[in-house]
Every structure is written in structure tokens, then in C-alpha cells.
Amino acid sequence: MIAPRAFGCSGSSSGSRYGLGLRRPHHEAFLAGDVPVDFVEVISENFMVDGGRPAHVLAGVRRHHDVLLHGVSMNLGCAGGLDRAYLARLKALADAIEPLWVSDHLAWTGIDGVNSHDLLPLPYTEEALAIVCRNVGQAQEALGRTLLVENPSTYIDFRASAMSEGEFLTALVARTGCALLLDVNNIHVSAHNHGRDPFAMLDAIPWSAVHQLHLAGPSEGSDGLLIDTHDTPVPGRVWALYAEVRRRAGPVAVMIERDDEIPPLADLLAELDHARTAEAQLAGDTARPSARPPR
16 A cells, blocks of 8 residues: 655645645646646546546646645445445546545545535444445555545534544544545534534544645635635634644645635635745744634
8 A cells, every 4th residue: 555655845844745726727827837836636536537638737737746636526434335436547547647645535425326516424423433444445445545534524413423523533543544634624614613612623633644734714604604615715713723733733735725716826825825934933933832822
């Protein structure tokens, strides 16, 4: 099995790397190779095709940047197991571009061959844990690579849940050897929606397994819930949470994620520079004790 790569040189003295998601309005800039990022993340399913424009774009981007594959349809929570044809196509893509790593979500996305096109939540039970562990193991065996699993954004709690999200993720890592993609915005969204302290949620994260961070902005629904839409700039509360995450995490890949209302590339690069600055400030402030910002 191919483990996640060591970082080596990067834009930070700590070894962290900084990148953006590849979105259609910015294809030409990335193909030109003059975007100042350490890596590019792409949605796996958009490029699991034979030839055509998507394959041409990805091959061109790969000549200039390391690539991360981020999936939305692996269906890790599916009780019926994973789609072997899907895994075969994903493996072919990974073998062709040699990504830094492959990731997907702690969620279920369909049943009986029907894709919901949504990331649906799981109860945190031993039964669900066994299913996810089996599916992660199947994915890692099929891909020959360590899988990164992303924490969800949630809007409901299950009465059946017998453990916290952090306990579930810790057990998943211990049983499968997978790694984690920690979405800081998802922690903010879930904490807000359930009335929890987002900083307390960090206490249960197995930090040695965290290899990547996502930063994004949510939208607020009419009922006061935060919705994980990825269509707004990173808000102040997510930046405050990120500062604490940086204190706890080792060298990671940090990415600004925007999936709708795509702004000019310069705006996303400015947000990415803010993420770099936060780490640089932390490096120069290690002598001071950590303090949690107010909620």
C-alpha cells in the first residue's frame, strides 16, 4: 500500500503546503503554470473518464503541480459494500497522475445503485463503524494507497449514536490505518448546528493521522442552521478555529475550498495567503501559551 507522501519543501518553514481546488473558471491559469500554490485538489469523479477535455486539463495541470484526488461518491457508509467498478476507475486515474493522496467523505451517498448526490450522515455506532472500516479497507486494498477520510458537516443527531464523532474517527484510524482530511469549516458547521463548543471537539481528534485541512465558508439557512455550501469566503470563526488547529496539527496540506459563487483567482489566493500568515504567526509565537478565542 502506498502511504501518504512526506512533504519536503513547501511554502512554510514547518513543512506545510498550501493549495486550491481546481475549478473551471481558473483552468487556463493553472494550465499556464503560474499560480503560486504547492498543490491542486480536484474532484475525482470529474476526471474519471476516458480522454476528452477533462483528461487533457488534468494532464496539463499535473505537469506544473502536485495533485490531490478528492471524491464525493465512494459511499464509505454503504452497508452493501463499495462499487468495484467505481474503485477500478478511480485506481486507473490515480495510477495515471500519481496523486499525493486520495480522499473521500465519512458519509453514505446512495443505495441499490442510486446516487443521492449528497453526503448523508451516519450514526456513530459500532455497527456503522464496522461497515465503514470494512469499506475503507476495501478501498485501500483496491487502490493500493492509504485513504484520507473527511469529517462530515451534520444537521441532525442520531439517538442510536453511542460515541462522539472524534471517538468514531479515532477508532476508524486505529482499525484501518487510514488518515484524515480535517475540514475546519465542517467542525464549525456541526458545532453551531448542535450547540457544541467547536474547540472542545478538537480535543478528540487523532492529530497524528491528520494530513490535510479544508477551509471554506458556509451559508445560513432561514432556520438558523449553517449549511456547508462552500460558496462564501472563510468567515472569522473558521479562521479562529483554524488558528487552534494549526497549534495542534503537524505539517499538513491546507486548502481553500470553493464550490459555488467562484470568485476571481486573486481572491482565493488572498485567502490562502491568510492561511500561510496564520501559521507564520504561530511559529513566531510559540513561547506564548495557547488561548481559545471566544465563541
